[in-house]
Amino acid sequence: MRAFTRLDGLVAPMDRANVDTDLMVPKQFLKSIKRSGFGPNLFDDLRYLDEGEPGMDHTQRPLNPDFPLNFERYHGASILLTRENFGCGSSREHAAWAMEDFGFRCVIAPSFADIFCSNALKNGILPIALAADQVEALFTLLYANEGLRLTVDLASCSIQLPDGALWSFSVDAFRRDCLLKGLDDIGLTLQSAEAIRQFEQQHEARFPWLFRDITL
Amino acid sequence: MAQTLYDKLWDAHLVEQREDGTALIYIDRHLLHEVTSPQAFEGLTLAQRGLWRRSANLAVPDHNVSTLASERADGLAALPDAVSRLQLQTLDDNCAAFNVVEIPLDDIRQGIVHVMGPEQGAVLPGMTVVCGDSHTSTHGAAGALAHGIGTSEVEHVLATQCLIQRKMKNFRVEVTGQLAPGVTGKDIALAVIGRIGTAGGTGYALEFMGSAIRSLTMEGRMTLCNMAIEAGARCGLVAVDDVTLDYFRGKPLAPEGEQWEAAEQWWRTLRSDEEAVFDSTIVLDGNEIAPHVTWGTSPEMVASVHGEVPRLADMPDETAKQGLARALDYMGLTEGMPIQDIRPDAVFIGSCTNSRIEDLRDAAAVLNGKRIAPSVRKALVVPGSGLVKAQAELEGLDKIFLDAGMEWREPGCSMCLAMNADRLLPGERCASTSNRNFEGRQGSGGRTHLVSPAMAAAAAIAGHFVPVAASADGGGEEALA
Ligand code: SF4
Numbered sequence: 153m154r155a156f157t158r159l160d161g162l163v164a165p166m167d168r169a170n171v172d173t174d175l176m177v178p179k180q181f182l183k184s185i186k187r188s189g190f191g192p193n194l195f196d197d198l199r200y201l202d203e204g205e206p207g208m209d210h211t212q213r214p215l216n217p218d219f220p221l222n223f224e225r226y227h228g229a230s231i232l233l234t235r236e237n238f239g240c241g242s243s244r245e246h247a248a249w250a251m252e253d254f255g256f257r258c259v260i261a262p263s264f265a266d267i268f269c270s271n272a273l274k275n276g277i278l279p280i281a282l283a284a285d286q287v288e289a290l291f292t293l294l295y296a297n298e299g300l301r302l303t304v305d306l307a308s309c310s311i312q313l314p315d316g317a318l319w320s321f322s323v324d325a326f327r328r329d330c331l332l333k334g335l336d337d338i339g340l341t342l343q344s345a346e347a348i349r350q351f352e353q354q355h356e357a358r359f360p361w362l363f364r365d366i367t368l
Numbered sequence: 369m370a371q372t373l374y375d376k377l378w379d380a381h382l383v384e385q386r387e388d389g390t391a392l393i394y395i396d397r398h399l400l401h402e403v404t405s406p407q408a409f410e411g412l413t414l415a416q417r418g419l420w421r422r423s424a425n426l427a428v429p430d431h432n433v434s435t436l437a438s439e440r441a442d443g444l445a446a447l448p449d450a451v452s453r454l455q456l457q458t459l460d461d462n463c464a465a466f467n468v469v470e471i472p473l474d475d476i477r478q479g480i481v482h483v484m485g486p487e488q489g490a491v492l493p494g495m496t497v498v499c500g501d502s503h504t505s506t507h508g509a510a511g512a513l514a515h516g517i518g519t520s521e522v523e524h525v526l527a528t529q530c531l532i533q534r535k536m537k538n539f540r541v542e543v544t545g546q547l548a549p550g551v552t553g554k555d556i557a558l559a560v561i562g563r564i565g566t567a568g569g570t571g572y573a574l575e576f577m578g579s580a581i582r583s584l585t586m587e588g589r590m591t592l593c594n595m596a597i598e599a600g601a602r603c604g605l606v607a608v609d610d611v612t613l614d615y616f617r618g619k620p621l622a623p624e625g626e627q628w629e630a631a632e633q634w635w636r637t638l639r640s641d642e643e644a645v646f647d648s649t650i651v652l653d654g655n656e657i658a659p660h661v662t663w664g665t666s667p668e669m670v671a672s673v674h675g676e677v678p679r680l681a682d683m684p685d686e687t688a689k690q691g692l693a694r695a696l697d698y699m700g701l702t703e704g705m706p707i708q709d710i711r712p713d714a715v716f717i718g719s720c721t722n723s724r725i726e727d728l729r730d731a732a733a734v735l736n737g738k739r740i741a742p743s744v745r746k747a748l749v750v751p752g753s754g755l756v757k758a759q760a761e762l763e764g765l766d767k768i769f770l771d772a773g774m775e776w777r778e779p780g781c782s783m784c785l786a787m788n789a790d791r792l793l794p795g796e797r798c799a800s801t802s803n804r805n806f807e808g809r810q811g812s813g814g815r816t817h818l819v820s821p822a823m824a825a826a827a828a829i830a831g832h833f834v835p836v837a838a839s840a841d842g843g844g845e846e847a848l849a
Contacts, residue, residue: 168694169687170566170666174806179787183432183451185406185458187519203812206451235687237567240600241806242785243502244404245518266570266602267502271518324534326390337520338417341528344384344392348530351383351394352421361623361631362396362495365423366469368477368488368620 154276155334159257159304163294164229165220166195171234172241173268177250181206190246191253195221225298231258233290238279239268248275258304260311262287273327274337278306280321306332370643372538373605374573377513377638381496383530392530396495400427400468400522401481402459403787404500408523409462419466420529426490427463427470429456430480431501432787435750435777444473452788466526479753479779482506482720486590487755489619493608493635498525503720503803504603505596509589510616511608511638513573516597539572539601540646543580545655550837552730553588554722554801554820556580557595558660559652562670569601572648575640576606580654586615587726594721595803598667607639661707661833662805662818664695669805671707673823673835679703698807699815700795708833710817714746714798715774715828716810717821719784722801723752725759727821731801732765734825734836735772741831746798747774748790750782772828786811799827 181193183206192210199221201214215222221229232251238261239247248271251259257277262284264272272279282290293313294300303312306328311319323331330337341348356363371379383392405427412418419425432452434440439448444460447453456473463470471477477484482503485491491507497514498504500522507514521531541560556576561568574596576589584592589606596604606612613632616622623631658672669692671677677696680703683689696703701710717723717731728751740747749769751757757779760766766776783790784802786809792798794813801824802809805816819827822836 169691172666172804172806174785174804174809178808178812179785182403182787183455185410185455187407187410197808197812237570237600240566241502241804243500243516243518245407245500245520248518263567263570265567265600267516267518271520274518274520324389326386326388326532329388337532338415338524338527341392341524341530341532344530345528347384348392348394348420348528352529355381355394359396359494359631359634361492361627363423364621364623366426366490366621368469368471368475 153274153334153336156257156276156278156306156331158306159230160301161230161258161304162226162228163231163233163300163302164226165291165294166232166234167291169235170237170240173239173244173247174241176247177244178204180204182244182246187249188253190250191255194250194254195219228255230255231260231302231304232256233287233294234259234261235287236262238264240265243267245271248272248277251277260287260290273331276331276334278304278323278331280304280311280323282319282321286319370641370645372640372644372646373511373575373607373638374513374536374538377494377496378535380494381513390532390534393496393533395498395525395529395531396424397491397497398425398525399481399485399490399497399499399504400425401431401501402429402455403431404519405462405522406455406458407519408526409466411523412526417527419468419526422467424529425468425526427459427468428478428481428484429459429473431781431785432456433473433780434788435780435782435790437778440473440778476754476758479756480720480723480781482594483724483752483756486510487619487753489616489621492616492622493612494638498531502597503594505601506590506594506720508593508596508604509586509606511606511612511635513603515602536573536602537571537647539569539574540649541574541576542578542649542651543576543654544578544651545580545653546583547580547654547657550822551657551659552820552822553584553591555657555660557592557598558662558667558670558818559657561595561599561667562660563650563652564599566598566666566668567600569596569599572601574599574601574604576604577640578654581606582609585726586611587724590724591721595667598803608635659820659823659836661823663699663701663707663710665698665805665807667803667805667818669695673707673833676704676706677701711743711832712797712799712817712827713743714792714796715740715744715824716748716783716798716800716802717824718748718750718752718782719802720752721803722821723750723756725756727801728756728760728765731821731825732768734822735829736768738772738829740773740828743831744828747828748777748783749774750777751779753779774828783810785809799824799833
C-alpha cells in the first residue's frame with residue numbers, strides 16, 4: 153500500500169448525499185479480474201453521455217459537460233468533497249480502486265459507510281469525517297474559489313485551509329499508523345500467527361463441528 | 369455481566385485484543401464468488417502466500433452467471449459473454465489452484481451465495497461468516513456473526529483466517545405484536561430503514577427481536593437480516609430458537625449425533641441476556657406495519673402502499689430537498705402522487721433477499737390462475753439456487769409463473785445487480801424483490817421499486833402497486849395456509 157503522509161491537493165465536489173458504490177463503479181465493470189484500470193470508469197454513468205461497457209476506449213467517449221469532475225477547474229483533483237453517508241451500498245472494493253486510479257487520495261464528508269471506509273484505508277485513501285457545518289463551509293469556499301487546495305497532514309491529523317486556518321480531524325489510530333507507514337495488513341496479522349494458532353486449537357476443541365472438511 | 373448476542377459471538381471469536389482498540393477476530397466460514405475474489409487470489413500468489421485453513425472456504429459462482437437455460441446448457445466454456453466467462457473461469461482456476469471447494473455452475477446446489485450457504489449448512493449458528501459481498505448480513509438470521517468484506521479483506525481472511533476489527537455498538541430493533549397477513553420480513557426491513565435511514569445503523573450490529581420476529585420463519589429472518597446493510601449496519605442478528613434449530617437440523621454440513629447435541633447446547637445460549645444494555649433501541653409495532661414500496665433511489669425513500677410520494681415542501685433541509693428532487697426526476701414521479709398510481713413495466717422476483725422457496729410460494733399464491741397485466745413487458749422469476757428451483761418445480765410453481773406470462777430462469781443474482789444480460793432499459797420501471805434501488809442498479813437508467821414477492825406479484829397482475837391482501841384471495845401468507 154502507498155503510504156499517506158501529507159497531501160497538498162486540489163479539491164473537487166461531489167455535491168450529493170448517499171453516494172453509493174454502484175454509482176462509483178457501475179456493475180458492468182466488475183467483470184474485470186484486475187485491480188487496476190478502474191479510474192476511467194469512476195462515476196461512469198454521470199461522467200459520460202453514452203453507456204459504458206468494459207473494453208471501450210474511454211478517451212473516445214462523449215463526456216457529460218454538466219458533471220463537475222469534467223470541469224476544467226477540477227482537473228487533477230486529489231481531494232473529493234462530498235456529503236453524508238459516502239460509499240454506501242455494495243462492498244465492492246472496485247470503488248476504492250477506481251478512486252485511487254482516478255487520482256483521489258482523500259475524501260472529505262460528514263460521514264462514511266463502514267465497508268467503503270475500510271476499503272479506502274486499505275488502498276491508501278484517507279476518508280476524513282468533518283462536522284456537517286465544516287463540510288458546508290468547505291463547499292461554499294470551493295464554489296467561490298477556483299483552484300481551491302487543501303493541505304492534509306496525517307501525522308498531525310490536520311487540514312490547512314488557504315487562509316492558514318488549521319482544522320483537526322480524527323482517524324482510527326491503527327489505521328493512521330498503517331497509512332503513515334504504508335503497511336500491509338496481512339503481514340501485520342501474520343506477526344500474530346502463534347496467537348491465531350493457539351486460538352484455533354482451543355476453538356476446535358470447543359466447536360469441533362466447525363472444523364469438518366467440506367465434502368460435497 | 370449481561371451480554372448481547374453480538375457480545376457473545378464477538379467474545380467467542382476474539383483472538384487478540386489490541387491496545388489501540390482493534391482486535392483480531394477468528395473467521396469460521398468464508399464464502400467466495402467470482403466477482404470479489406480474483407484480485408485476492410492474485411494478491412496471495414504475488415506475495416507467495418497460501419491459505420491459512422483451506423476447509424473454511426467455500427466458493428460458488430453467482431453474480432455474473434447467465435440465467436438462461438439455453439446459454440448454460442453446454443457449461444461454462446460455452447457461455448456467450450467472453451468477459452464474464454473469463455471471470456467465471458478464473459474462479460474455477462483459483463479454486464483448483466488453492467484447493468478450495470467450489471460448487472460449480474452446473475451443480476444443482478449452485479445458487480446465490482447467500483441462498484446456498486444456509487441451504488448447505490455451510491453457515492451455522494454461532495459462526496463468524498464473511499464473504500466479499502455486503503449482503504453477507506443475511507446469515508445473522510442464524511444467530512451467526514456475519515458481514516460483508518472488501519477484496520483486501522478477502523485476501524486477509526484467506527491468508528490469516530482472521531479479520532482486523534473494531535467492536536461495533538449494539539442496536540436493538542424490537543418489533544412487537546404480529547404482522548398482518550401479506551406483510552413479510554421484507555416489509556419489516558423497509559419499515560426499519562424508513563425509520564432510521566440508510567446510515568442509521570452505521571457502526572452498529574442490529575439485533576432484531578420481539579414477537580413479530582420470533583414468528584418469522586428462518587427465510588423471513590434471512591430477508592430481514594439481508595437488508596440490515598441497507599440500514600448502514602454491517603450485520604443483522606436474530607437470536608437462536610427452535611425455528612433456527614429446526615431449520616439447520618439435517619442440513620448437509622450440519623453436525624450430527626453427539627456433535628449436534630453439543631452444538632445445540634451452545635446455540636441455545638445465543639441470545640441477548642435479559643439485562644443486556646444496547647447503545648440504541650427502536651421499537652416498532654408489528655401490527656401497524658403495512659406492505660412497503662420504495663419510491664426513490666435509496667432504500668430509505670420508502671412508503672406504505674397506502675401512502676404517497678413525499679412533497680418537496682415537507683423536506684427538513686436543503687440537502688434533503690435536493691435529494692428528493694433528484695430522486696423524483698430520476699424515477700419519473702411527481703411529488704405527492706399516491707404509491708398505488710405507480711405503474712411498473714417490469715417485475716423481478718429473485719435476489720438473495722427474496723428468492724427462497726417461501727418467497728416463490730408467496731408470489732405464486734398471488735399469481736395462481738392469473739395473468740400479468742399487458743403493460744408489464746418483462747417479468748422474471750429467478751430462483752435463488754438449483755435446489756430452490758427443483759423444489760418449486762416439484763410444487764408446480766414454475767407452471768403458475770409461466771402461465772401468468774412470466775419467465776422462469778436459472779439461479780443467479782440476475783437483475784438484482786444486472787451484471788449479466790438481465791437488466792432494465794433506460795426509463796424502465798421495475799417492481800423488484802431485490803434490496804437496492806440505487807440509480808442504475810438494475811440497468812443504466814432503470815427505475816427500481818423494492819417490494820416483497822407477494823407485492824411484486826400483485827403489481828404484476830394489476831399493472832400498478834396494490835395492497836397485496838386486496839389482490840390475493842385472502843392475502844399472501846394466508847393464501848398459503
Ligand atoms: S442477489 Fe444481489 S445483493 Fe444478493 S449477492 Fe447477488 S448481487 Fe448481491
